[in-house]
Amino acid sequence: MKRIVLIEDEKLLADLLKKKLEEAGYETTLHMNGADGLHAIQTIKPDLVLLDIVLPQMDGFAIMEALNKDPDLKSIPVVIVSNSGQPVEIERVKALGAKDWLIKTEFDPKEVVVKVQKQIG
Amino acid sequence: MVRAPHTSFSEDRIVSRLEDPLIVFDTRGKVWYANERFWQFSGFAQDEIVGKTIKAFLPPQEHERVFGVLNQVVAKRNIIQDFHAVFATKSGKTIPVSFYASPIGNIKKGFATLSDMRQLQGLLEGLRHAQESLQDRVKERTKELEAKTHDLEDTQKALLNMLEDVQDAKARAEEERSRTAAIISDLVDGLLLLGNGGTVELLNPAGERLLEVTEQDAKGKKLSDFSSSIFLTCLAKLLETQKSGEELFRKELQVPEGQERALEVTSVALPGSNQSLFILHDITREKKIERLKTEFVSLSAHQLRTPLSAIKWTLRMFLDEEVGPLSQEQKAFIARAYQSNERMIELINDLLDVTRIEEGRYLYRPQFAQIDELARAVVQLFEEEAKRRNITLIFQQPAEKLTRVLVDTEKIKIVVQNLLDNALRYTPAGGTITLSFGQDDTHIVVSVQDTGMGIPAVQQGQVFERFFRANNAKKVDTEGSGLGLYISKNIVQAHGGTLSFVSEENKGTTFTFTLPIKQEIEEFLKKF
Numbered sequence: 047m048k049r050i051v052l053i054e055d056e057k058l059l060a061d062l063l064k065k066k067l068e069e070a071g072y073e074t075t076l077h078m079n080g081a082d083g084l085h086a087i088q089t090i091k092p093d094l095v096l097l098d099i100v101l102p103q104m105d106g107f108a109i110m111e112a113l114n115k116d117p118d119l120k121s122i123p124v125v126i127v128s129n130s131g132q133p134v135e136i137e138r139v140k141a142l143g144a145k146d147w148l149i150k151t152e153f154d155p156k157e158v159v160v161k162v163q164k165q166i167g
Numbered sequence: 168m169v170r171a172p173h174t175s176f177s178e179d180r181i182v183s184r185l186e187d188p189l190i191v192f193d194t195r196g197k198v199w200y201a202n203e204r205f206w207q208f209s210g211f212a213q214d215e216i217v218g219k220t221i222k223a224f225l226p227p228q229e230h231e232r233v234f235g236v237l238n239q240v241v242a243k244r245n246i247i248q249d250f251h252a253v254f255a256t257k258s259g260k261t262i263p264v265s266f267y268a269s270p271i272g273n274i275k276k277g278f279a280t281l282s283d284m285r286q287l288q289g290l291l292e293g294l295r296h297a298q299e300s301l302q303d304r305v306k307e308r309t310k311e312l313e314a315k316t317h318d319l320e321d322t323q324k325a326l327l328n329m330l331e332d333v334q335d336a337k338a339r340a341e342e343e344r345s346r347t348a349a350i351i352s353d354l355v356d357g358l359l360l361l362g363n364g365g366t367v368e369l370l371n372p373a374g375e376r377l378l379e380v381t382e383q384d385a386k387g388k389k390l391s392d393f394s395s396s397i398f399l400t401c402l403a404k405l406l407e408t409q410k411s412g413e414e415l416f417r418k419e420l421q422v423p424e425g426q427e428r429a430l431e432v433t434s435v436a437l438p439g440s441n442q443s444l445f446i447l448h449d450i451t452r453e454k455k456i457e458r459l460k461t462e463f464v465s466l467s468a469h470q471l472r473t474p475l476s477a478i479k480w481t482l483r484m485f486l487d488e489e490v491g492p493l494s495q496e497q498k499a500f501i502a503r504a505y506q507s508n509e510r511m512i513e514l515i516n517d518l519l520d521v522t523r524i525e526e527g528r529y530l531y532r533p534q535f536a537q538i539d540e541l542a543r544a545v546v547q548l549f550e551e552e553a554k555r556r557n558i559t560l561i562f563q564q565p566a567e568k569l570t571r572v573l574v575d576t577e578k579i580k581i582v583v584q585n586l587l588d589n590a591l592r593y594t595p596a597g598g599t600i601t602l603s604f605g606q607d608d609t610h611i612v613v614s615v616q617d618t619g620m621g622i623p624a625v626q627q628g629q630v631f632e633r634f635f636r637a638n639n640a641k642k643v644d645t646e647g648s649g650l651g652l653y654i655s656k657n658i659v660q661a662h663g664g665t666l667s668f669v670s671e672e673n674k675g676t677t678f679t680f681t682l683p684i685k686q687e688i689e690e691f692l693k694k695f
Contacts, residue, residue: 058477062484100469129472150476151512154483 048166049073049092053083053109054127055101059150063096063127066155067162080104084112087119093166095124096158097144099135110142123165127158187280194241194275196220196234208281210257226255237268240277244270254281357430357447365389365406368442377430377447378402397422398430402447405432417448429454457525465522468515475515478508517650521633524657535571538579538611538682539564539604545583546602549591557596560587563603572611572682578658579682582666585651586615586678592644594619594675610664610681621672630668631656639672655680 050072054060060076067074075090077083080101087095087109095113099106106126113119126139126147136147146161188205190198201209201216209216209224216223221237222230233252239245250266263284270277351358357374361367366389370382378385379396390403401422409415415434422429428451435444482505484490486498493501546562553560583602590600598618605612622630622637629635634649652666659666663683670676 056473056477059473059480062477062480129469129476151472151479151516155480156483156487 047071047073048094049075049090050094050096050162051075051077051083051086051090051092052096053077053080053086053101053106054096054098055079056098062155063158066159067096070159070163072162078102080106080109084109087113087122088116091118092122094162095122096162097124097126099126099128099139107138107142110139110144114143125158125161125165185280187282189278189280190216190221191271191276191278192221192237192241193277194238196222196237198223199276200278205281208256208262208283209254210260215257224254224256226253226261229253233266236266237277237279240268240270240279241275246270251284356449359402359445359447361390361406361443361445363441365391373449374447377428377449397426398428402430402432402445406445409434415445419450427451461522461525464518468519468522471515472512475508475512479505479512482508514648514650517648517654520654521650524654532575532577533573534576536574536576536579537569537571538574538613539569541574541576541579542583542602542604542613545580545587548584549587552591553600556591556594558591558594559599561599561601563601565604565606567606569604569606569611570684572684574662574682575658579662582655582658582680583613583615585655586680589647589651589678590615590617590619590676592647593617593640598675606684608684610683612679612681614677614679616675616677618675621674621676622668622670623672627668627670631666 048071050067052060052063052067052074054063054076055078057078060078064074064076075086075092077086081103083095083097083101084104086092095109097106097109101109106128110124113122113124120143123145124139124143126136126144127150128135128139128147129150139147145165148158148161185202185204188208189200189202190205191200192198197218197220198216201213206213206216211224221234225233229252236247236250240247246269248267250268252264252266254262254264256262264281265284266279266281268277268279351369351371354371354373357377358369358371359367359374359378360369366387367382367385370378370380370385375381378399380393380399384395385393390399390406393399393403398420401420405415405418405420414436415432417431417433420430420432428449431448431450433446433448435446437444482501485493485501486505543562546560550560587600587602594600594617600618601614601616603614603616605614620639620643623639626635626637630637631652633653635652636647636649640647656666659680659682664681666678666680668676668678
């Protein structure tokens, strides 16, 4: 079973996503702040990371920078679940190696699953 | 020559020819002799004179006095001179005379000569007249002089008044000047006066502060001679690239990022002068407030998006019956809730777009596009809605194929979408909306014409302002955010085009935007 680390601080969204991913057959762990999330990635070494940008303790950019510095974690695909969809933000996560991104207000949870499947099957 | 018969006085020729009248008399005043001049003078003949007393030639009031004096001459041998008396002629005329009288030898006789005083008096009179006239003239002259003095005094007064006026004016001018100087020096805005050749002539304290150079250091030098502050360097650069005669109005000075201070430059024309005046306005605070406002809106919008996303996703799950089957009624309600939520998301997105435009972070991705094709895709989204509202939506194919232009297709779609959305909202059932295209050498022209309610004439100036909603529009539709046209105008302008409209209330509105074909659109887009 493929493992996903979901880092998202909005409880309702996080619960919905987790439910969707689990329904789609992914083992999903939820982490509500950046530091916990990074720690989870380091210990679990998941198949994919679903990452929010604005997070307590450590934001999405910082987590990506940390992953890029770690050869073991560098190759884990990251899909950004962003709130803003601002082009500057998207450019920045792309530069940091994000595989895909989605903007919360514009996507349905179903489509999140589609994006995940596209990355890890 | 006539001889006096009764006299031992031997006359001689000299006496008879004396110019003055002369008589010889004795102690009793009896006349013994009179010369020819006396005859003529008195009017008597010689024989009428000799033997008479002197009194015969005097008016009665002079008898005693003259007789007494002449008696003294003979009796006491006195000589009298310049004795004034009045003489009476035969005709009774009285003549003022002056006597000279002297005794003659021992013969108890004396002689007297008379001088006609009339001549003298005439002379005196003349003199008196002359004197009087002199006095008159003196008086006149004095008067004239007085008048002149008066005039002079008046003139002097006038001059003094003028002087006073001049002094007043000078004082006023000085006051004015010091007031102006005070205003200039106390002015919050910086003032920079450049003379011929661009040398600094004046820099007030605010200007010194803003440009970080003292007037003393700057005076007589060109701005480009300094590099004391980044603002001075940037101002010099701005003025260099400024076309002559081109006015600056509240132009923000472009400085490298990271500067806390922000300045606006306005040029003030000084007609008939080689000088140019610049007002430097510190807009640091305004910029800060604007930035804070933008940040606030941006942050709130972000904060709003999260719960809206949660609502959206939840409602979607319900609609997809992932959490159990729904009745038709339940589904209909939830679908409406979902739509409301979508509108809310759109509004928040608009707000975010506005804040991005204002922050200069509204990114553009230019690519070549066929504007009519791009617009057709947008029109399709509205076809169903138009049918539902019973509005005819006409897409007028351009007569000739349009030139492809470099645009950010997503942003231009937003413009077309906003214009069509407005047209649909504010056109009553039965109306028509026409989308048409045109092209000239330099621009593509796109028009959206409707037969709607129009924009009230008094409000037409505000159409492109943020949050503007026309009074008549608010009555019909309460949902518009008043941001669509503001965003659209900014998008079109960022492409180097224009967005304008003509509108008549209750007749309809036509919005037209242009996009440059060959212009340096890349230049525009680079900025974003």
